[in-house]
Amino acid sequence: MTQQTPPPVVEMTGVTVEFPPVTALDGVDLHLRPGEIHALMGENGAGKSTLIKALTGVYSPTAGTILVDGAEHRFSGPADARAHGISTVYQEVNLCENLTVAENIMLGAEPRVLGGLNWRAMRRQAAAHLRRMGLDIDPASSLGSHSLAVQQLVAICRATVGDCKVLILDEPTSSLDADEVAHLFAVMRSLRDEGVAILFVSHFLDQVYEVSDRMTVLRNGGLVGEFVTADLPAAELVQHMIGRSMDVLEAAEEAAERAERPAGATPLLQVVGLGRKGSVQPFDLDLYEGEVVGLAGLLGSGRTELARLLTGADRADVGQARVSGRPTRLRNPRVAMGHGIAYTSEDRKGEGVVDGLTVRENIVLALQAERGWMRPLPRRQVDELVAGYIERLGIRPADPEALLRNLSGGNQQKVLLARWLATAPRLLVLDEPTRGIDVGAKAEIQKLVAELAADGMSVVFISAELEEVLRISHRIAVLRDRRKVAEIDGDGASMDRVVDLIAGGGAA
Amino acid sequence: MRDVLRHHLFWPVAALVALLVANTVARPGFLAVTVRDGHLFGAPVDILRTTAPLLLVALGMTLVIATRGIDLSVGAVVAVSGAVALSHLASAPDPAAPGTVLTAIGLALALCLVLGVWNGFLVSVLGIQPIIATLILMTAGRGVAMLITGGMITTVNSAPFKVLGSGFWLGLPTAAVLAFGVFAVVAYVVRRTALGMLLEATGINPAASRLSGVRSRTLTWTVYAASGLFAGLAGLLISADTMAADANNAGLFIELDAILAVVIGGTALSGGKFNLSGTLVGALVIATLERTVTVLGISPLVTPLFMALVVIAVTLLQSPRMRERLTAVRRRPTTGAQRPAARPDPTEVTAG
Helix, strand or coil: CCCCCCCCCEEEEEEEEEECCEEEEEEEEEEECCCCEEEEECCCCCCHHHHHHHHCCCCCCCEEEEEECCEECCCCCHHHHHHCCEEEECCCCCCCCCCEHHHHHHCCCCCEECCEECHHHHHHHHHHHHHHCCCCCCCCCEHHHCCHHHHHHHHHHHHCCCCCCEEEEECCCCCCCHHHHHHHHHHHHHHHHCCCEEEEECCCHHHHHHHCCEEEEEECCEEEEEEEHHHCCHHHHHHHHHCCCCCHHHHHHHHHHHCCCCCCCCCCEEEEEEEECCCEEEEEEEECCCCEEEEECCCCCCHHHHHHHHCCCCCCCEEEEEECCEEECCCCHHHHHHCCEEEECCCHHHHHCCCCCEHHHHHHHHHHHHHCCCCCCCHHHHHHHHHHHHHHHCCCCCCCCCEHHHCCHHHHHHHHHHHHHCCCCCEEEEECCCCCCCHHHHHHHHHHHHHHHHCCCEEEEECCCHHHHHHHCCEEEEEECCEEEEEEECCCCCHHHHHHHHHHHHCC | CHHHHHCCCHHHHHHHHHHHHHHHHHCCCCCCCEEECCEEECHHHHHHHHHHHHHHHHHHHHHHHHCCCCCCCHHHHHHHHHHHHHHHHHHCCCCCCHHHHHHHHHHHHHHHHHHHHHHHHHHHHCCCCHHHHHHHHHHHHHHHHHHHHCCCCEECCCHHHHHHHHCEECCEEHHHHHHHHHHHHHHHHHHHCCHHHHHHHHHHCHHHHHHCCCCHHHHHHHHHHHHHHHHHHHHHHHHHHHCEECCCCCCCCHHHHHHHHHHHCCCCCCCCCCCHHHHHHHHHHHHHHHHHHHHCCCCCCCHHHHHHHHHHHHHHHHCHHHHHHHHHHHCCCCCHHHCCCCCCCCCCCCCC
């Protein structure tokens, strides 16, 4: 396929996108050749979407050149890009569910007759496009009546209407099951064989290795490099994606020193075969008092989903849970709270803070909810509690009556921690507690977690930053492709080992 | 002075005062209250009486809106309540017997509570959008009332029941005493317990509230039930005033007046923070406005237009964006920074 490398259809060189003061993309190159599937890899915030948007004209680069078929080109937007044969299909299907399949496919390219639409031709042409995709559905049926996978294929079908030279697929597989993914890959391969260049974004490493010919890796807005997929071991890819720094070894040693697991104790929370369809495969996990368990894995590996099952935020389909040895069902967050299990979501804005309420109200919310509305906490007790946490966690501004939306991200996170600490939990599950907050606040939260564990609390700590997980965890559970694949002691954990496990199959 | 201007009740109260002043100018004795037969008489007393049913409906509406919902069915519930009560009285051998009257009241309130529970079920359990869920009962409810009255306007004589609508208690209109009493009790309960805060949390961020262990579903269900119950009580006051149950016209458009009262009172339709004292002022403004129309002798032809103009003025003054502009004009932008970020857009208002 890639023997007599044809000239690239898209050649981006030194592309830079700035949103002052942030540089979202810093001098990145990307070469797309006809008849190849090219994976674009990188963690959250690496610049993948920015790069796609720079290519399709959503953002205009502040530096660099974009050559399409050898000629410099700046698109005015996705419609312009599409007119030049560059189509994008996004993760969420951007189609009209209430229109028919044919209408969706032909939207914007409808065959016309006498100023009106030629419905029959539209259906006939749509049917031809569908056949090319190997999709056997009625073009006249409404799109909403089909599964998400079919809708995804219809979206791709729509993207290939007309002259399609480059097809960009942004996370097309995240909501598909194995058979559907296989079908999608078959379609991708047949398009590739027709000479289309496909840019494929996915967080599933196995899939990237299965289908891609070549890949470009980004990290923190910069280019790591372009690689031939077959020549790059998965572990090396993961290292490229997450990077590594010098203090890692040191940090791991520090964690190892602290690790003193109580021997023979009953786990505070023990789950066996807990799982949920489409979310995370059944897993076992024991959580002990006084221990920090880190969850490591790439984005989409199932770390958040696992945490949500532990805390009742999502309900498990299968498996058992025992709290201090007693069987229980963690049906909802309230039940979990009753067992002393607290959970802060990674989605701080959507599922964490109540931004129209004050710091005081946000801190007492969970405790008050647990007591029920009829037993309000006495005002003096509330004031003492709130003042205590503001002082202990250093919440700024130190004003209980400040509206939460006027606080910085780090301070909002501290308020969330205070909300849960106020309920005196026995197990605290923190999902990305340090994301998007400044370095100082980050260090404070890490220190707090260590202190809480030292005081006997059980903590589950999730972070996209592997170094952070290594630094503060006594034990690390590793997830890959929605499965818990390993569990290792903090003392035995080296960055390389964890990276190998995250990368899986290829090098473990 | 600045604090007074910024107070959330400033503009609603200013509108109320302006209306009262306009009335007094047109009719100098407007504010006079006299004692006759031991009862208070005068335009202000009448306004309190006409505010009563609206206040009850608006009270329920405020709580529902706090949870991001809306209850369009209250007008129909008002009609059902009156139909049940008067039909029961009319079919009883002695409509004036205390037992009969109490049963009539009990039946009406119980059915309205059930209707509220139905709304709450649709919204909180089945997850139907509040506007659609309550629209069902808004149309079906009048049918139910029609069924109960057999398509007729039921009239009946029952002195004890009539007291609810036009009687006096300690010199004040019974209806007003009841409505303001219920309002005060509910306001006290909401703010003295944690109910208010939990409702606001649910309205602002349902997902975060659920994860924090707030029983959002139960709370939402409860406020719709309460809204039905309060609308039922309002229906009793209205039907007792006229002693006639008109399935088609009782409580017609009261849902719009109630929503308006809530908005004038400064509670955003987007849910969350709510303001019961504002709703009280809002209800008074609307009742006073209706009175003003007759006092000023405005022709019935232009009455809707006049009311619409006043409502537009009040809601504009309530809108945060408009206020910001006014503030910016009045002072150079030196003090602008003190004001916290503007709330989400004020809501559009349908003038009833």
